[in-house]
Amino acid sequence: MTRPASSTPRLLALAALLVALSPAAAPAGRVDAYADWLRTRGLGRLAESHLRRESQRDDLTDAEALETALAWSALRADEALATPPGADASRAWDRANEPLARLASERPEAPRLLIARLQLALNAAAEGAALDDLDLLREAADAMGRTADAIERLRRVGDEAGGFSQSEIESLANRVALTQGETLLAVGERLPADSADRDDALLRALMTVEPLSKKRLPAPVLLRAQLAELRSRRLLGRLAVATEQLARWLQAHAEPAARSALNAERVRLLLAGGEREQALQAIEERKRSQAPPHDEFDLAEVEALAAVWREAEGAARRRHAETIREALAQGESRHGGSWARRAERLAGEALLDMTAGDAESLSVAAAYLYRMGRSAEAVERYDRAASAAYNAGGRGRAFELAIAAAAITAQRGEHAHAAERFRRAALSNSDHPRAAEAHRAAWLAAMQGLRAKPGDKPVAERCLALLEEHTGAWPESPSAADAARLRLGLLAGLSRWDQLLAALGRLPADEAATPATIELTARAYEGKVAGAAAAESIALIAEATATLQPVITGKANSWPPSWSDSQRRCALALGRIHLARGAAGAEYAAQLLGVAVAGSPKPSAAWLAEALPVLAQAQVTLGQIGEARTTLSRISGREGFAAPRLVESLVARLAMADGGVADRSEQRREVAELLLSVVDPLLEDESLQEAATDENQSLRRGRAVALGALGREGEAVAQLETLAAERPDDGATQRALAAQLARSASAASRERALGLWRKIEARSRRGGAGWVEARVARLRLLVALGRTEEAAKLLRLTRLLAGNSLDAKANASLDAIEALLPEP
Secondary structure: OOOOOOOHHHHOOHHHHHHHOOOOOOOOOHHHHHHHHHHHOOOHHHHHHHHHHHHOOOOOOHHHHHHHHHHHHHHHHHHHHOOOOOHHHHHHHHHHHHHHHHHHHHOOOOOOHHHHHHHHHHHHHHHHHHOOOHHHHHHHHHHHHHHHHHHHHHHHHOOOEOOEOHHHHHHHHHHHHHHHHHHHHHHHHOOOOOOHHHHHHHHHHHHHHOOHHHOOOOHHHHHHHHHHHHHHHHHOOOHHHHHHHHHHHHHHOOOHHHHHHHHHHHHHHHHHOOOHHHHHHHHHHHHHOOOOOOHHHHHHHHHHHHHHHHHOOHHHHHHHHHHHHHHHHHHHHHHOHHHHHHHHHHHHHHHHOOOOOOHHHHHHHHHHHHHOOOHHHHHHHHHHHHHHHHHOOOHHHHHHHHHHHHHHHHHOOOHHHHHHHHHHHHHHOOOOOOHHHHHHHHHHHHHHHHHHOOOOHHHHHHHHHHHHHHHHHOOOOOOHHHHHHHHHHHHHHOOOHHHHHHHHHOOOHHHHOOHHHHHHHHHHHHHHHHOOOHHHHHHHHHHHHHHHHHHHHOOOOOOOOOOOHHHHHHHHHHHHHHHOOOHHHHHHHHHHHHHHHHOOOOOOHHHHHHHHHHHHHHHHHOOOHHHHHHHHOOOOHHHHOOOHHHHHHHHHHHHHOOOOOOOOOHHHHHHHHHHHHHHHHHHOOHHHOOOOOHHHHHHHHHHHHHHHHOOOHHHHHHHHHHHHHHOOOOHHHHHHHHHHHHOOOOHHHHHHHHHHHHHHHHOOOOOOHHHHHHHHHHHHHHHHOOOHHHHHHHHHHHHHHHOOOOOHHHHHHHHHHHHHOOOO
């Protein structure tokens, strides 16, 4: 089935609608006039800015608000019509509808709101025609039908109903009927020939517009009604009646543009009747008359040429295809890209039947394939076109065609391939004025791929390489600064702290003082300290403190009277950094965060959700359990889950308070109860109930340890065994289970604990902290089980194997165990 010419310009009838109505019905005030003046001169951004300012005025009347919304919608509809099909086009139409939808929401009782609702339906029809979306066209026709019903109700109410006079209501009714008929025609054109749905849509269109062609209407509106009636009859096969009507209407219209539009229908009627030669003759007659170009007649010529092409064969068929391409090129130069898209639908497969391998023939075919939704084939044709252009010496044209192929690849969601295409085009044409822009598109496509796969390290590293390549090759380009900023974020995401701190150190003083830069600096030091060995962490913590603390205290080295977000972010980072030193840094962290929490203005809820658990962690480390409980009481439910480290600190505090099997000290009970109060509400959060996550495992392990500390050993062991079964290789769970079993009074449980510690030790590096922990636990269990000879032998072996590698704490533990052994 031959595709119909898109009727988008007729469906997007805002201007015709407003001109036809009286000034009272649709104000043509200063906003609309100025915005339209800017729009028609290609100053869309200025018009957008002007309309945005107008819409934000507090003193807008209902009439001015309607005027502004209609003008803004028209401006954005122009942009949408110029956008190729795809996700971007759908977003562009959403933007066109937004001012009208907002007006209807904010001023639901405003007079004449019916015009805004009608324009929403017109926009839907225009979008459906532009995107060839049958469902949208049907929805638009239904919306126009509902609008027509609303107008009929207003007519029955009488004068000034809904803010309209009776003459205005009559005018509105005519325009709605016309646009509904045109929309139904667009629906019918897109349905399969000989289908009942097609005939129904076309008959409804005819019944809607036929009464209008007999009324006394403004000439442009009457012509549209007559053309719609002719199209309806032609598509229904009622050619004789249509031909008779056309002859009468040609005599009635003297205006050249109107006659050209009617003669376009004459050509189509001849084609529908199989009279191709007569149609071509009519086209030649008009050309000889030197009538001015007309968009509809030029479309009819493309239809005629396509009909001839379909009947031709061999070389003649290909010549006709070239003639169609020439007609398209000439028409686009006369009427623009929107006309070209309508013409391409009419030309159809003829655009692909060109043996000429020149770049322009191939690019026309590629554009057609893309607009028909055949994007993979379009990319292949653009590649061939770029190659042809390059071989012909047209490097600049080859670059443009390569960029077109890359852009379609990006729209297809093939981000990595698109990035590589953009990159190749930019690097092979680095002196082209748009080379930097093309390379920017490369790293934007790569970043889009990273957003689709967050956390994918190879993708992130590829993005980083592209950003560094961009700043190196085009350091003076407008996009170089954006690339440099994005590079900082990627370095942080990849935990490349040294590179990040070096890059931050090279920033100008004003940029180094921005909140974003301070945030990155704090994050870099926090990450670097977390990954540092114990020997170098002290120097790193001092360096971080020297860098970040002045942001808080200033030159006067005093607390700020008013805390900024950046100062609080630095305080949080320094608190975490100092807690890496354990008890040695906990006092600093507790003091700093305590002041930051209490300072004015009141901290944001988001910052508190992060800071309060860190403050509580510092207090727990210092043994300030009551203070930690007060701090945590300020956190409600899931809001505060920055808690993994807090849970770990509480578990560690429980271990410090563990005096052996029978120990149930007051502090141990307080810590255990606090741990449960942290963990239980969080485990009720649905987002944390997925057993496979690290957060879930940490919370459940902490809960089990707390239960054990409160004397609920059976529950604790059962929960730890479940966790161990889910993650057999999780060392933290295995150690917690072994420790819980070791505290049991049962010899069988202790024997089992001994076996678990033996396995844990075997998996640990000899002399390392994990190995020492397991060996000490084994020694204590052997003593508790009365196997003192075995314990003595293992102790001697431990000292022999570890040599001088044990720290003071480990040696003290071994000395304490040795004191429990009988004299040799």
